[in-house]
Amino acid sequence: MASIDISNIQKSYGIMPVLQGIDLEIQDGEFVVLVGPSGCGKSTLLRMIAGLEHVTDGEIRIDGRRVNELAPKDRDIAMVFQSYALYPHMSVAKNMSYSLRLRKVASDKIATIIAGAATKLGLGPLMERRPKALSGGQRQRVAMGRAIVREPKAFLFDEPLSNLDARLREQMRAEIKKLHKDLGATSIYVTHDQIEAMTLADRIVAMHGGSIQQVGRPLDLYDRPANLFVAGFIGSPGMNFFEGRVSVVGERSSLTLADGIVLPLPAATALQSGERATLGIRPEHVVLEPAAAGDIRARIDLIEPTGFGMILHLTLGTVSFKAFTLNRAYLQAGGDIGVRFPAEHSHLFDKDGQALNRP
Amino acid sequence: MTAKRIFGILAHRLAILGYLVFALFPLYWLVKVSVTPNKLLYSEGVRLWPSRMSLEHFAFVLKHSDFPIFFKNSLIVSGSTAIIVTVFASTAGYALSRFNFRGKYWIVALMLLTQMFPLVMLVAPIFKILSPLGLTNSLTGLVIVYTAFNVPFATFLMQSFFDGIPKDLEEAAMIDGATQFVAFRQIILPLTLPGIAATLGFVFTAAWSELLFSLMLISGNQAATFPVGLLSFVSKFSVDFGQMMAAGVMALVPACLFFLLIQRYLVQGLTAGAVKG
Numbered sequence: 001m002a003s004i005d006i007s008n009i010q011k012s013y014g015i016m017p018v019l020q021g022i023d024l025e026i027q028d029g030e031f032v033v034l035v036g037p038s039g040c041g042k043s044t045l046l047r048m049i050a051g052l053e054h055v056t057d058g059e060i061r062i063d064g065r066r067v068n069e070l071a072p073k074d075r076d077i078a079m080v081f082q083s084y085a086l087y088p089h090m091s092v093a094k095n096m097s098y099s100l101r102l103r104k105v106a107s108d109k110i111a112t113i114i115a116g117a118a119t120k121l122g123l124g125p126l127m128e129r130r131p132k133a134l135s136g137g138q139r140q141r142v143a144m145g146r147a148i149v150r151e152p153k154a155f156l157f158d159e160p161l162s163n164l165d166a167r168l169r170e171q172m173r174a175e176i177k178k179l180h181k182d183l184g185a186t187s188i189y190v191t192h193d194q195i196e197a198m199t200l201a202d203r204i205v206a207m208h209g210g211s212i213q214q215v216g217r218p219l220d221l222y223d224r225p226a227n228l229f230v231a232g233f234i235g236s237p238g239m240n241f242f243e244g245r246v247s248v249v250g251e252r253s254s255l256t257l258a259d260g261i262v263l264p265l266p267a268a269t270a271l272q273s274g275e276r277a278t279l280g281i282r283p284e285h286v287v288l289e290p291a292a293a294g295d296i297r298a299r300i301d302l303i304e305p306t307g308f309g310m311i312l313h314l315t316l317g318t319v320s321f322k323a324f325t326l327n328r329a330y331l332q333a334g335g336d337i338g339v340r341f342p343a344e345h346s347h348l349f350d351k352d353g354q355a356l357n358r359p
Numbered sequence: 360m361t362a363k364r365i366f367g368i369l370a371h372r373l374a375i376l377g378y379l380v381f382a383l384f385p386l387y388w389l390v391k392v393s394v395t396p397n398k399l400l401y402s403e404g405v406r407l408w409p410s411r412m413s414l415e416h417f418a419f420v421l422k423h424s425d426f427p428i429f430f431k432n433s434l435i436v437s438g439s440t441a442i443i444v445t446v447f448a449s450t451a452g453y454a455l456s457r458f459n460f461r462g463k464y465w466i467v468a469l470m471l472l473t474q475m476f477p478l479v480m481l482v483a484p485i486f487k488i489l490s491p492l493g494l495t496n497s498l499t500g501l502v503i504v505y506t507a508f509n510v511p512f513a514t515f516l517m518q519s520f521f522d523g524i525p526k527d528l529e530e531a532a533m534i535d536g537a538t539q540f541v542a543f544r545q546i547i548l549p550l551t552l553p554g555i556a557a558t559l560g561f562v563f564t565a566a567w568s569e570l571l572f573s574l575m576l577i578s579g580n581q582a583a584t585f586p587v588g589l590l591s592f593v594s595k596f597s598v599d600f601g602q603m604m605a606a607g608v609m610a611l612v613p614a615c616l617f618f619l620l621i622q623r624y625l626v627q628g629l630t631a632g633a634v635k636g
Contacts, residue, residue: 052530072533079534085527089549099535146535 002063002153002186003028004049009058011044011210018044019210022058026188031180033189035197036207036233042190045207046156049188051075062153073102078147082159084139086131086146093118093127096145103150117145120179137168144176148183157189161196173199194234198222206230228353231280237311239347240286240321242279246271255279259317263296266343276351283311285345286323288331289338298339303331314339386611393417393604400601416605425580426606429588434613436498436573436584437566440505444513444562445555451510452517453543457526470511478508482575495576501584504576505566513558520554521547556621564614585610 004026011019019041026032034042047053049060051072060067067075078099086095093114100110118124121141131139140160147155157176161169177200180187191197197204198218206213206221206229214226225231231239244257246265253265255277263279271277291297301320302313309326314337323339331337348356392400393416395409403409420426454460455467485504486495494500524547532542548555570586577583580591585606592603 050530050534052533071538072530073536073538077534079531081527081531083525083527085525085531087528087532087546098532102536102541146531150535 004154004186004188005059005061005064006045006049007059007061009045009048009060010056011041011048011053012056017210019048022212024205024212024215026186029184029186031177031187031189031200031202032205033191033197033201033203034205034207035191035194036213037192040207041210042192042207043158046079046158046188046190049154050077050079050156076150076153077156078150078152078154079156079158080143080147080160082162084131084143084163086139086142088131091128091130092123092134092142092145095131095142096149099146099150113149117149120148120182121145136164137172140164140168140172141175144179148179152185154186154188157187157191159191160189161191161193169196176200194236198234204234206233208233224355225280225347226355228278228280228349231347231349231355235282237283237322237324239280239282241349242281242316242319242321244277244279246273246275246277248273257317257319259319261296261317261319263341264343265348266346270356271348271350277356278349278353279341280347280349281341281345283322283324285342286321287340287342288312288323288325288327289340291336291338296339297336300331300333300335300337303333312337389604389607389611392600393608395601397601416601417609420602420605420609424602424606425583425591426585426588426609428580429583429585429606430610432498432582433567433585433610436501436505437563437613439502440509440566441559441563443502443506444509445517445558447506447510448513448517448558449548449551449555451514452519453521453547455514455518456521457529470514473508473511478571482571485572486575489576496578496582498582500576501573501582504572505562505569509562509565513562516558516561517551517554520551520557524550560618560621563617567610567614 004024006022006024006026009019009022010017022041022045024032034045036042044053048055049062051067051070051074055068062075062077087098090098096117097110097114100113105113114127118127121144123138123141123145126134126138126142131142134142143160160176161172164172173196176189180200189196189200201218203215204218204221205215208229214221214230216224221230221234225234225239228241232241242255242257242263244255244263247254247256248271253271255263255265257263265271265279296316298314298316298321300312301315304311304313305328309324310328310331312323312325312331314321314323316339325331350356391408394412394414395403396411396413396415399409399411455463489495489500489504492500494503528546528550529537529539529542532546533539537545568586569584573584573587574590577587580588583591589603589606589610592599592606
C-alpha cells in the first residue's frame, strides 16, 4: 500500500490541453473517486498514474518515488478497466494468475493465492471457464480478482461498473466498498456517476474541463459545493439555479429574476445591490406548501413518482426547476403550489459561479 | 408459411446453387479430364463423366515428368513467401495499428502506391536488378520478389485484424507486468491467429499460382515452379490435356490441405467475450 502524490500535472495532445495543473495528495489506504462529465480528463489522469499515458509536465510519486518515467509494469499498481479487458484465450484462473506468472511466482504459491481470491470473490466454480462463458457481473469479478491477487501498491478503477445493469451495479458497488474495507488498499476510482462517487469515496475529486473543481468528503461536496459546476454535478436530481440581480435594502437582500420575480436571499450576504448572482437550492430542500400560504407560487408541470417519493417539475415565471417530496397528497399537474427556499439550505454563487460562504 | 415466403426461400437457394455450379464447374472439369483415358478424351464427345475412369495420367505425371520437382519448388517458394510475409506483415501491421510515429502517413501512402502498378511493367527492371545478383533462375529470387509484392497488402490485412483487438487488453497485460513485446506475443498474437491464418492462406495461394514472374525469371526445369511446369505439357504440336489436368489436380492438394488446417482459425471469432458483457 502506498500514498500517491500528484503535483502540477499537465497533459496536452499536441496543442490541445487536457489537464491543467492538477495537484492531489492521496493518503495510504484512502479511497479517492475522480468524478466529472465525459471529457473532463479524469480517465486521462488515471491512465497517467497507471503509466499508460505520457506525462507532459509535472510529477507523479507513488510511495514517495517519482514514477513519471517508469513503465506500467514497474509501478506495481493494478487496474480494473471499464471493458474488463479479460484475456479471451485464457481461463479465469489463467487470467487471474497472469501477473503472478509474469513475476515468476512459484506455482504452488500461485495456486494458494488464486484459490484465496476466488473464494473472496465467489468465483470458485468458474475458474476453468473462458471469459466469453461468463456473465457481465462475473467478468467484473474476475477483473477485480486479477487486480487483488498481486497485492499492489494501489488499485485504479476506470469506470468499472458502467457496463453493468442498474441492479448489478448497486451490488458490485457494495462489493467494491467491502473489498476496500477488507484490503485497506489505496484506491483511485474514476466514474461519471455521482452516486457511485458519493457512496464509495473517502474523498471525492470533482473535475471539469481539465482541472480540479473541488476536493473533499462526499457530504462536504454535497453540503458546501465550491462552485456552480460542483453544485450542479453532485446530487440527483440536480440542484436548481435561479439567476438574477441582487438588491439590498437595509438588512434584507433579495434576488430579482429576469422576469421580475423576487426571491428573498439569506440575510447576510457580501453582495452589493445590482450584482449578478445565482441562488441554488436542491430539489429535496424546496419546501412545498398549499398554494395560498406560500410566499412564492409555482406551477406544477409534471409529476414523476419514483415510488420512494415524487419529483415535481415546476415553473416559476419562466424558470423551470424541480422539487422532491415524500408527500403524495394534494399534488396535481397543472395546479399551483406554494414554494419556499429555506435560507439554511440555500446556496449563493457570485457572477463567476464561485460559492459565497454562508453565515 | 405463405406461398410468397416459400418462393423467396426457393429462389434464394436456387441462386446459391447456380452460383456454386458456376464457380465449381471448372474444378469439376479439371477432375473429369484428369481421370479420362486418352483414348476416350476426344472420341466420346462432350460427356459429363467418361464411360471408363483411369489414373494413368497421374501415374505418368509422377513417374515420367518433372512434376515432382515443380511441386517441390512451388512448395518451397510459396511456403517461405507465406511465412516471411506473415512475419513482416504482422509486426508492421501491429506498428501501424498501435503506434504513432513520424512519417506514418507517408509509409502507408507509399505502400498503397506499390499496389497501383500493373506488375507487367516491373518485370524488366526486376530482371535487370536480380540478374547481376545471380538471383534469376533461383527460388530465392522468386521468394524475394513475391515477398516484396505481398507485404503491403498483407500488412493492411493484419493491421485491420489488430485494429479489431481492443487496446485495453495489452494495457491490462502491461499493468499486469508485461513489456509491450511480451503483451504482443502472449496476449495479442494468440488473438490474431485468425488474421495470421488468413494472411498465410492468402499469400500462399497468391505465390502458388503466380505465373508471370516465375515465367520471366526462371528458365529450365530445375527451378521452375508448378505454374511454369504446367506449360511443359504443351508441346509444339499437341497439348497433353490429361496429364496437364492430372498435374493440376495434384497441385490443388497442398492448397486444400492448407486451408483445411487453417479454416478453424478463419471462422473462429476468438475475441468474443474479450470485452463488455
